[in-house]
Amino acid sequence: MSIRAVRGFKDVLPDEIELWHRVESIARSVFKSFALEEMRIPLLEKTEIFTRSIGEFTDIVEKEMYTFTDRSGDSLTLRPEATAGLVRAVSEHKLLARSSILKLFTIGPMFRHERPQKGRLRQFHQINVEVMGTKTPPSDVEVIWMAWEILERLGLRGLSLEINSLGCPACRAIYRNDLKKYLDGIFQDLCRDCQRRSKLNPLRVFDCKNEACRKIMANAPLNREYLCTECVNHLEKVLSFLKTLKIPFVINPYLVRGLDYYVMTTFEMVSSDLGAQSTVAAGGRYDGLLKALGGPDLPGVGMAIGIDRLLLLLEKYKEGPSIDLFIAALGTKAREEVLPWMKHWRRQGLTVQMSYEDRGLKAQMKQAGRAGASYVLILGEEELHKKQVVLRNMINHDQHEITFDDVISAVDSLVG
Ligand code: ATP
Ligand code: MG
Numbered sequence: 057m058s059i060r061a062v063r064g065f066k067d068v069l070p071d072e073i074e075l076w077h078r079v080e081s082i083a084r085s086v087f088k089s090f091a092l093e094e095m096r097i098p099l100l101e102k103t104e105i106f107t108r109s110i111g112e113f114t115d116i117v118e119k120e121m122y123t124f125t126d127r128s129g130d131s132l133t134l135r136p137e138a139t140a141g142l143v144r145a146v147s148e149h150k151l152l153a154r155s156s157i158l159k160l161f162t163i164g165p166m167f168r169h170e171r172p173q174k175g176r177l178r179q180f181h182q183i184n185v186e187v188m189g190t191k192t193p194p195s196d197v198e199v200i201w202m203a204w205e206i207l208e209r210l211g212l213r214g215l216s217l218e219i220n221s222l223g224c225p226a227c228r229a230i231y232r233n234d235l236k237k238y239l240d241g242i243f244q245d246l247c248r249d250c251q252r253r254s255k256l257n258p259l260r261v262f263d264c265k266n267e268a269c270r271k272i273m274a275n276a277p278l279n280r281e282y283l284c285t286e287c288v289n290h291l292e293k294v295l296s297f298l299k300t301l302k303i304p305f306v307i308n309p310y311l312v313r314g315l316d317y318y319v320m321t322t323f324e325m326v327s328s329d330l331g332a333q334s335t336v337a338a339g340g341r342y343d344g345l346l347k348a349l350g351g352p353d354l355p356g357v358g359m360a361i362g363i364d365r366l367l368l369l370l371e372k373y374k375e376g377p378s379i380d381l382f383i384a385a386l387g388t389k390a391r392e393e394v395l396p397w398m399k400h401w402r403r404q405g406l407t408v409q410m411s412y413e414d415r416g417l418k419a420q421m422k423q424a425g426r427a428g429a430s431y432v433l434i435l436g437e438e439e440l441h442k443k444q445v446v447l448r449n450m451i452n453h454d455q456h457e458i459t460f461d462d463v464i465s466a467v468d469s470l471v472g
Contacts, residue, residue, distance in 0.1 A: 062178070063172055063178065064169075064170070064172035064177050064178025064179065065177070065178055065179045066177060066179070066364075072367070075367055075370055075371075076363070076367070078210070078370075079183075079206075079210065079363055079366060079367070079370070080163060080183075082206055082209050082210055083161075083163065083183050083206050083361075086202055086205050086206050086209065087161050087185070087202065090159065090198060090201075090202055091159060092159045092160060092161045092185065092202075093158075093159065093160055093161075094160070094161055094162065094163075095142060095145065095160050095161070095162050096162060096164070097138070097141045097142060097144075097145050097162060098135075098141065099134055099135055099164070099165065099167075100132050100133070100134060100135070101132070101133060101135055101140070101141050101144065102130065102131065102132060102133075103121075103123050103131040103132060103133040104131075105133075105140050105141065105144050105349065106121060106133055106135070106136060106137075106140055108348060108349060109139070109140040109143070109317055109345055109348055109349055110136070110137070110140060110317070111257065111317070112256075113252075113253070113256035113257040113260075114257065114260070115260075116136045116137070116168065119169070120136060120168040120169050120170055121133050121134075121136055121167075121168070121169065122134040122136075122167045122168075122169060134167035135166055135167065136166055136167060136168045137166055137182070137360065138162055138164070138166065138182060138184040138360065139184065139186060139342065139345070139358055139360075140345075140349070142160060142162060142184070142186050143186070143188075143345055143346055143349050143351060143356070144349055144351075146158060146160075146188060146346070146351065147346060147349060147350060147351025147352065152188060152189055152346075152351075152352055152354060155189075156189050157187070157188070157189040157190050158186070158187070158188045158189055159185075159186075159187050160185070160186045160187075160188070161183065161184060161185045161186075162183075162184050163181070163182070163183050163184070163363075164181065164182070165179050165180070165181050165182075166179070166180055166181070166182055167179055168180075173333070174333065174368070175333030175362075175364070175365045175368055176333050177364055180362060180363070180364045181362075181363040181364055182360040182361060182362060182363060183206070183360065183361040183363060184358065184359070184360045185199055185202055185203075185339075185358055185359050185360075186356055186357075186358035187199055187356065187357050187358065188346065188354060188355070188356040189354050189355070189356070190355060191341075191343065191355040193290055193293035193294045193297065194297065195357050196290075196294050196320075196321040196341060196357050197294055197297040197298060197301070199339060199357050199358060199359050200217065200219075200294075200298065200303065200323055200339075200359070201301060201303065202359070203325060203337045203339070203359050203361060204217065204303050204325070206361065207325060207336065207337065207361070207366070210366070210370060211370075212327065212336075212366075212369055212370075214327055214328035215325055215326070215327055215328075215336070216304070216305075216306060216325070216326050216328070217298075217303060217304065217305040217306070217323060217324075217325055218305070218306055218307075218308040218311055218323060218324045218325075218326060219294070219295070219298075219305050219306070219307055219308065219311070219321070219322070219323045220280075220307060220308050220309060220310075220311035220312070220322050220323070221279075221280070221283055221287055221288075221290070221291040221320050221321055221322070222259070222279065222312065222313070222318055222319055222320060222321075222322050222340070223279050223282060223283050223284070223287050223319065223320065224284065224286065224287055224319055224320060224343075225319065225344070226284060227279075227282050227283055227284040227287055228279065228282070228319070230282055231277070231279040231282035232258060232259065234277050234282070235258045235259070235276060235277055235279075236254065236258050238276050238277055239254035239258055239261060239276075240254070242272050245268070245272055246261065246269055246272065247264065247266045247268065247269050249264065249266075250264050250266070250269050259279075259312045260312065261273060261276075262276075262310050262311075262312045263312055263313075273310065278309040278310070279309075280307075280309050287320060290320055290321070291320070291321065294321055295307075305323075308324075311323070311324060313338070313340055317342040317344055317345040317348065318340045318341065318342055319340075319341050319342065319343050319344070320340070320341045320343070321340050321341045321357065322339075322340035322341070323338070323339055323340060323359075324337065324338045325337040325338070327365075327369055333365060335362070335365075336361060336362055336365050336366055336369070337359055337360065337361040337362065338359065338360060339357070339358050339359025339360060340357065340358075340359075341355065341356070341357040342355075342356050342357070342358065343355040343356065378407065378428060378430070379407050379408075379409050379424075379427045379428060379429040379430065380401075380406040380407045380408065380429070380430050380431065380471050381401060381406055381407070381408045381409075381429065381430070381431045381432070381433060381467065381471050382408075382409050382410070382420075382423070382424035382427060382429035382431070382432045382433070383398065383408065383409070383410040383411075383432075383433050383435070384410075384411070384417060384420035384421060384424060384432055384433065384434045384435070385410060385433075385434075385435045386414070386416070386417060386420075386435065386436045386437060387414065387436075387437060387440070388414070389440060390435040390436065390437070390439075390440050391410070391414060393435065393440065394410065394433070394435060397463060397464060397467070398410065400464055401467060401468075401471075404468065406467075406471060409427060409429070411423055417434065417436060424450065425450065429450055430449070430450055430451065430471065431447060431448065431449055431450060431467075431470070431471050432447075432448045432450060433445050433446070433447055433448075433463075433467070434446040434447075434448065443459060443460045444457050444458060444459045444460065445457070445458055445460070445463055446458075447463075447466065447467065447470065449470075456470075
C-alpha cells in the first residue's frame, strides 16, 4: 500500500513554490514600508491559551482544534490561529514595556480539523498582522490598508472589502440581550448548531452558512442600531480614512467574527472568484485579549490573510522557475570546461541550469525550451576546438559567437 499525506494536509511542489515566494516577498516589502517587525512563535501552545482567548463556544474550540496530551500529561494544541500565541509571547516577554506600540507580523501554518474541500484545508497558512497598544482609528485603517495593498500588488481582481462594527463591550451587551430575545422567538426554525449558538454565543448565528438560518437572520436586530456614540464616531473615522485612501468598501451589517474577543471594527476581504470559501483576508479589533491572557490591559487590532485561498486565485500566474541561462554542453570535456563559468554566474545571482545527462544538442535545446530559459550557451565539439561558444537568445533567436576569453563578460552584460 502506498503511503499518502494526511487528509487535508498538502505538499507544496516545486512548480508551486515560486508563487509562495512571490506572496511572501510582496507581504514582507509591504510590511517594511509600514515599519512592522517580524516574530516567529511556536506551532504548539498550551491548550488553555486558545480556550481562554478564542472562547469555549466557538467552532474552533468546540470542534476544530488538534488537541492532545503529551508524554508529560500536558494538554497541548496545534495553533488554529496566530493571534493568541502572539499575544501570549508579547506579554511573556513584556515587549510592550519597551515600546508603547507594537506592530508585528508573522507568516506560517495553522491547523484546524475541518472538512477538507476547495479552499479549506486542515493545515493552512496565514500572514498575520497585529498592532498592539493603540485604540485609535488610524491603527485600524493601517491594518486594513496593508491587507489591501498586498492583495492589490499581487494583482488580485474582483476583490471587495466588507466592514462592520461589533460595538464595545458596553453597547454590545444591550444588543446581545435583544438579539437573544429575537432568537428565542424563532428558536424552532434554527439549525441544531444555531440553537446551541443562540444560547451560548448568539452573534455567531449570523456566521451560519446554512441558507435557512441566513434567511431568518435577515430580519434580526442589527448591532449597528445599538452602537454608542464612541463606537459610531470610531467607525465614521475609519470609513472616512478609507475613502481618502480610495479603498472601496461596503458596510455589511451581518458581518461578525467567529472569535469571542473581537470588538468594534471588523472586516473581511472577499473575492468574487472563490465560490463558497470566498474570504481571503479577515480581521478586526480585539481590545480585551491581552488582559484575558494575563498581559497588560492594552488594545489591539489585527488581520490574517489566508495564503492557500489566495494562491487558488493566483494560480493563473503559475509558472516554473525562470532560468536565465541554460548550458548545452556536449561531451565530457565541454561539460567540464563550463563549470568555472557556471560557478561565476551563479555567484552573480543568475539562475543557471545544465542538463544532468550528456544528451545530443537537439534534446538539450528542447529541454532548455521547456524550462523557459532566456538564453542558451552552446558548447559542442566544434566550438570546443575553436575555443568559442554560441550564445543564443531564446526569445528573438539572435545568436552570437563568443571566444572563451570574452564569454564571462559577454554573458554578464547580455544576460545579467
Ligand atoms: P471561515 O468562515 O471561512 O471558516 P474563519 O472565520 O474560520 O473563516 P479566520 O479564523 O478569520 O477564518 O481566518 C482568516 C483567514 O484564514 C480566512 O479568511 C481564510 O482565508 C483562511 N482560512 C481559515 N480557515 C481556513 C482553512 N481551513 N483552510 C484554508 N484557509 C483558511
Ligand atoms: Mg472557520
